[in-house]
Amino acid sequence: MSGTYQEQIIQKVYPDSTGYFVFTENNLPTKNRIYRIHTDNCSEEEATIHFNGICLNSQEILFIAKNDDKISLPFTKEEEAFCEIISTNERSNTFLKVDSLIENMRYAFSSYRSEANRKVNSIKWFKTLQDFGEQQDESLTELYIYAFLSNKSNNLYTYYLQDLKQNTYYDELLERLQEQYPNSPYTKQYETELAADKFSIAIKKENTSYWSWVIIFFLIISITLNILLFLKLKTKNSDSTALEEKLTQQEKKILDLILQNKTNKEIASLLFLSVSTIKTHINNLYKKIEVDNREELKALYKNK
Template identity: 55%
Template sequence: MNIKLLFVLFFISSFSVKAQYSFSGQVDENHLENSVYLSLIEDYRKLSGVFSEQIITKQQIDTSGHFQFRGNQLDTDNRIYRIHIDNCKEDEQNQNHFDGHCDDSKEILFIAKNTDTISFPFSFDNQIFCKINSTNTKANAFVRIDSLKEVMKFDYGEFRSETNRKLNNKKWFKTLQYFGKQLNEPLAELSIYAFLSDRSNNFHEYYLEDLKTSTYYDDLNLRLSEQYPNSVYLRQYENEINADKFSIEEPDKISSGKWSSILLIFLGISLLFNGFLLYWLIKKKNNNKSNLKSSLTKQEHNILQLLLEDKSNKDIAEVLFVSVSTVKTHINNVYKKLNVQTRGEVKKLFNK
């Protein structure tokens, strides 16, 4: 019975040891006996920096500069982790790390899971020169990306001209995307996506244009959903992509709707103006008619009315009980006052 119990305990103990992670490394003499921190990064927009909410645990660096993290509380799937160290005293960290930045901080990013053993045989003072030995083949992905970025910096620094910058923007945008895809690790690819889509760098305008036509972003979404279907990384990426797609599609709709609205407003103003102009012309014409009529005597007014009724001179003479010659005299006076010369012009002047 005791033998069985010992066997069970040995089996459980062996399994527990096997399931533990171990991350160890060496730092330079400037950080001896400081604290070193292990963080889990679930927001790929916060890959670099010092964020207290990401910290899992801390260890003390010994007098030889060695540190080690061990345990079994990490996720069983790959996640993004950071180990960092800084020279800030613990009572100063809340103030100095408030915005996630620390000028006196060193860090290294890597991909790991709960069963991984990783060693950083050199100092992580500069990640691009740090060789990571790991049981996880994906652990080095961020180191490889940083190495490529160093080459990119050289291209940009060779000639600091606007033309050189634009040519390199176009070249390195696609180079980084392709390199990320070849890593065959969507978590590392996310760091490249975050870099290229960052509003503060020169690639952002290329990213927005690329997003309109490229299938790369849907393909990355598929790779993430296949390897990390329930991860926070996938949800964050989907939310950002959908928001960015909406932001580039909506201005086109807004622009189209804006011009339609402007056209309708212009049409409405035009109709209103034309209506007002027509009203003003009619009113002016009526006022002119009234003014012209007001210059006529009572008898001349009677003559005008009969002219508009197409009465002949003889008919007018009979209606008004005057001679035809008198009618002619009155008609001539009416013509002068109305500034016309014929009956037709009289009728045209007062035609509704």
């Protein structure tokens, strides 16, 4: 649907001065197929340019047809081409109807900016387009809609993947294609793309599941360590409280002054004792509290 290649060209014709052209060959299949009429005013030397989709002097239209159809593409009053299809095949203009719905959808999306409104609109328009395609009783029309919804460059692609996970529509479309067009390139390509998208979803789900378990694992470890640390501190504080009861009144005063970051000399001055006496009291205090130095003592009482 998105490109034209030399080997796909059935016939070339040249229009007259009014833009009119016609071909009447009988080399199309008897069942419906998707076709493209592509017009340009490039020279023969530039013939390959428009096949790459970069020629500004070209126009094209996609439609459904079979070998006994009669189709005309009249100009509009504004001299615009490919805005209307008149055909003996009622399916021929369904792509134009889909294009009209898509334009309405784009207009609706431009009217809403919030993510919530976009989500509601996605649900609404996916269902609207899918229902319309199914009502046509022509799976090629549904395939045209699918090509738009599943386009990776489309803003709706993320929602398409979500819809694919929970909506049975896509599998049902495959069944309709297999019934109407068994062994056709359309059916095989759709089946391949559908399987690839489902595989992509499964990989993402597996990766998400893996990282979720990793996060949960580290969260459990973190909580466990915090609980153990809390219990350890609680136990240590309880033990220090019990040990503190062994201190004399003088040693308790010295403990309070140490926790206030007072030096031995300052403590001696405040208690009217000699520095050597203070050192003796501090050594006795260390033994009773079961620490070896001031740093351990302060750390013990820091969280108390």
